Amino acid sequence: MAVYTELLFNNICGFVDTCFPVCRAILGEVRWRRLIRRFYRDWPLDTPWFREIPHQLVDYLTTAQIRQPLPAWLADLAHYEWAELAVDVMATSSPAHDPDGDLLHHPVALNPALLNLAYTWPVHRIGPDYRPRKAQPTYLAVYRDANDAVQFTQINAVTGRLLDLLTAMPTSGDAAIRQIAAELQHPAPEQLLGYGRALLEDLRRQGIILGTLA
16 A cells, blocks of 8 residues: 555656646755645545646645745745646637737637736746745736647736736727726726727737637
8 A cells, every 4th residue: 555655646746746847946855745745645636637636736735724834925836837737738719700800899809728817926937046035916828829839928917907808708909998997097098098909919919819709
């Protein structure tokens, strides 16, 4: 039984080590193995799929009371590293769309393989040579491009809110931007529309927006 237990633990290590290389490098091998041992012991792994184990580790870091001193930003960093796997394995199909459609005046078609993420810490900068001392709100779009490669783009809070609105229901860029202007109590909504048009086109160029719904 001890041999079987160790084999299973080593299999779990293989999956989490691959998914979280930065977390592992920062903690060091001893602290990382101690953390994974506690995860293996204390967390109810209720999935039969090995590829879902990294997400279970993210849930563990986010919700469990872990009796081990860990950096305050570790859960955010782990989620950021997991996001690449999540987008890579998303089973999606693109909606019928016009790639050249007018994004302001027709419902926008988003890339379905997309995560719109907000973090308390600058996770995209954290590494062995940089460990933040102060929180810094960070917004990122993680998506799969036309070549099935996972891409990361840093965005701001307004762009994140725009993507939230476009994800919630089919709507035109104009309607979404006007709603943001109202939420911000912007004194000149028409000026924001000019900025919004350029933003929508940039998101289309990157592949975060596919075009307009057909």
